[in-house]
Amino acid sequence: MGYKNEYHRSIDEYNLATPIQLKMVCYWVLAGLRIVLTFLPQIGYIHPDEYFQSIEVIAGDYFDIDVYKPWEYNASFPVRTAVFPYLIVGTSYSILSRLSPYSIYLFGTPLKSPYFLILFPRLLMCGFSFVSDYCLYRICNLYNQNYRVRLVTYASSYIMITYATRTFSNSIELVLTSLLLHFVSECMAYSEKIVFQSDHLFERYRRASSDVERVKYYKLLASLPQHSLNHCLILATITVAGIFNRPTFIAFAFPPIFFWLQRGLGSKTVGLLDFHIRIFTFILYGIPTAIFFILFDSFYFGYLTLAEIHNLDIGMKNFVVTPLNFLKYNSETKNLASHGLHPRFLHFLVNVPLLYNVLGIIGLITFGKMIYSGLKARWLELPRIQSIIGLMTTSFILPILILSIFPHQEPRFIIPVTLPLVFLYAEKICDNPSTKTVAYVNYKARKQSQQRKNSKIRKLVATWYICNTLLAFFYGFAHQGGVFPLATHIAAELKAKPHLTHIHVFTSYTYSFPTALIQLRNTKRTYITKDKYKYRLTKDFFLYEQGARDIDDIYEDIAKKLQECEKQFMVKKIPYRFYYALPVTLFDDFMEYAFKNNSRLIHYRVIRTFYPHVTVEWLPFLDTIKHCIFYGKSEVCIQQLFEKPAENVFKLLRQFGLLLLRIEYPTKETNQNIIL
Template identity: 45%
Template sequence: MNFEWFKTFAKRWKSIQIGSLIHEDKIVGLVSFWILASLRIILTLLPQSGYIHPDEFFQSVEVVAGDVFDLEVSRPWEFNTTFPVRSAAVLYGVVGVPLALLKAVSPFAALWFGWELRTPYAVLATARLAACLLSFLVDLALYRACRACGRDHRALLVALASSFVVLVYGTRTFSNTIEMALQSVLIGCVADCMALSEQVIERREYLDEQHRKAGSPADRARVHKLRLLLPRHSLRRCAAVATLTVVGVFNRPTFLAFAVAPVFFWLQRGLGSASVGLLDFHLRMLALVLAGLPTLVLLILVDSFYYGYLTLGEISAVKLSLDNLVVTPLNFIKYNANADNLARHGLHPRYLHLLVNVPLLYNALGLVALGAALRLVYRCVCRRWRDLPRAQSVVGLMTASWLVPVALLSLFPHQEPRFLVPVTLPLVFLYTRRLHRHGGLALSCWYACNILLTAFFGFAHQGGVWPLAEHFSREMAAKPRLTAVHLVTSYVYPLPLFPLMLRNSRRPLFSRQTNQHYRLAREFHPYELGSGGLDRVLGRAESLITSCERTYAEKKLDYRVYVALPMSLAERFYGLVDRTNSSLSYATVKVFYPHVSTEALPSFPLAAKCRPEQSESDSCEEYFYSSPIKFFSRYAQQFGLALIKIQKVSRLM
């Protein structure tokens, strides 16, 4: 009996099944990615109440919103006019344009639909939405890099979109977020150029060989025509690479550490082949420098004009000199070259980036990356050069694009996790498959860690500060005129002032009635005391009340003094007030949840306070077993930010 037909049918059926499974896996991957991409936008529009670092406000929205809407803001030292170290040109291109559009649209929205768009939520959501849209350039660059080397992009896109670095950092107005987008686009451009150069060089060498073997002039002419049809690849994307590099350096001069590997790989494409030599390398370098000059000049002029070094009249008259030009990246490098300046921001061990920050940002993927880095070092020590990634490959590009910047940034003693955000794309590209090969446990760890970190940094970490700002925005709008509000904060991050939507008191105004210049009286006074202790907080509150009684009470004006502390310190603060100053009263106005301050974490034994009516012989352990819900409730209540109003007792009578 002949079973050939059965074998043929079985093979076809198996191929159909495998093909359907692959197709189904592709569909699932695409659906997962679009769900996660939608989640990124949703988390941006909520917006997240978490507060990762003061720079996400004070080096972006605080500055631009103050300029665009003419608001009272706390302008950071990086943007002072005497020695500016931050470029305003890039910042305004990302955050300023959306906020200017919001300002232009808000009168029409109020007139036609009755919508008030000049609100704290609208300003923050607009700025963060711009950062979110910018983060999708990372997805696009990853897709293009996968296509350039023939990899399946679906699993990699899902891994990228599920990372809390993209979900949280990617939707915040950090300069590091802009740096991540620029670095990713740069890598995508270089990967595309490398893939094209490899194809063109391979075909060029094949046609050169055919040209040498051609026996007749007609055959040689035909092959020569085919060589002329090959696309030009040597200077492909030269302007894009140069512009991205210059813009990235003006955004953050540390971009030099991230750009050095992609730029080098762009320069050395095809080097060593028969058709590409050192002359091409030097021509590419010259073309790169020339292509970057227009962007360089434009950014210098914009920054010089913004900081007042240059005027429109001087620009139109072409009266330019070194005295009226400011180069912010150069000032940035000068400032950070001084070790004393870095010490003000905190010094860290030089291994922190590699051994702590990479695993913190990328958890399971970061551990896989560290293992791969150790294997590379081992191969170099053993001189197994053939086992290293090829210099002409996209894998080599990606490997250098994360190892080189981590190594260079580790030379500086000030190291924060957000500085490594731009290496997200190469890590996902290189090690997502290895993460899948490690099995379900590694993937479960990846997704679980990213969910927890998204919840922590997106909503809990310093999560009470933004609701506190919104609360004062409403209070300042509803309070009587000429009522001064003083807020003392401690063990929390600084409060941004743009959400209060107060008119700028620093701008001089002119009265046509009196023909005199004047300034608006300042209505809100913040005092950020860091982690100096509760005694210092109470001392500042007492001095403020004494000063206000002398200044405002004599003029029959009202004032309010508040203290904002983590709930883990509120009880101790109340006890300190009761023990040291009987002339002051306090009242908790509101508690904002959730709020986790790493400077004042709740202590579990202290949280498990015994009931006041318990005798000293009763233990907290007995209380825990008799009422575990209340026990844990006391602990959970400490994850909040308390707003406390301080008054003199005489004012209450």
């Protein structure tokens, strides 16, 4: 049910209309697609944080394996809470561990494989992503807005298909922001109704001519339900949890919490005392959640033990507050510089259009018009401060403004603004005649003909779906897409190899290799036999991540390490297998350098190529174009481009792969084969 009154005019930017019952087929298809792509799975590697702030953190605690915990979880100075990794990955792996024996018994297949190790956490995140969808649906229903148009737009965004189903802390932040907006919107709608009735009864009470009449209105006032502290505990809990998940959540929580605090201010029955009571109660309700997170992290990182509690040997040194460490770390520019410094305007000029294409551009243009109206003192053209439009506009713009203060800016940092952006502008990119939206903006009524308007909207719709389809494929499957298949291949290699064989893997121009997926045996734990003998397992997997180093230097390092392995084999009889994974685009450079050295140092052969794999730092380059640019042979270039288009396209597509080479120590036979 919608709420509207003369005082607040909370949704006076819209004309209420009778909702038209439309089928939700499109939304359910898109929702099903989100689930199917999670099962597939998506092999695209968006950012190392997907693995190294969740799976790598928890896998070692649930399985007896070696993992490489990132610096954020260093016990000496932890900047991330362990609560959410345990909630998402820990819960998933607990279920996986319990189901694995049944899988072995029924199908003969264990669940501790790279596929299932990413599937279970992603399925849980996929389920959480639908909480955000439900929040959008509830908000639209509260204010009688067309939820169908908005849900279809929301579900068709590649953010919900790729980012929201991954184990990013930003994805959790998106869900928590959606919950905040839902509960605050509910409180605003409910309070408007109560405040309107309260103001009406108070005015009647003030104008009452007799004591009997005053008593009557006083009782009616007293019978009105309480609304001032509605959902306070829930909001405080979500806010504190969000801050411990990512301290940047303050930027996303500030607008909805501010709107919750100032509900009804300026009316006859709500004053500054209510405002201060809400602040005090909100802080009070947030304390238990903060204590829980502090205690959990203090135990997890070893700052606090049960023995210290038993002996009452507890001080401030026994507690760790990860958000404070996070802020302390990021307050120094030199620390941010190690992760990359960006222009302050990157979020607005690049990240918003990249994430939301036409929807984001419409949002930025609309905000620009609001600024212009404010400068011209056209206050009636601006959304009301206590309206749902005011809440959503502030929740879209203000977090981006705050995060733009920090020089390290990545697109995923601002994905929590997806819900307010879709709520505000989804109808602007939908075909109104076909979807029959139920609301239109009053002060933005267009004078153009409906036919011309529909043509423009159809172009926007086409742009929206084309961009989201391409970006869903790029981030979901192509971007660094060979790393996960490589991990699957290495995991199979580790299981199939002879027991004493060592595996050496070099990588270059790829993101960090997620070692938790290949289930390395634990070399840090001390095992005890039945006879009380202690022993440790020897390391049998060695990873050498070369990043963006020159191929010449990598070749020399491979040759040096190969000689060491061969020496160990000759002296200690330790067999080995040596691999090098690199983008196909670098293979020509590798072969060229190997040819210059007559391949005397190493011998190599292609084992497998994993498709698709896009390395943005080293994109494919056609030989014909190379002739144009480097050798000035423009005639040859143009001739080959137009004479052999299919061949050129095939050559280009073949370069979107990750190549796995088997490196071997050269023998007389291999050298003779190379010369021949």
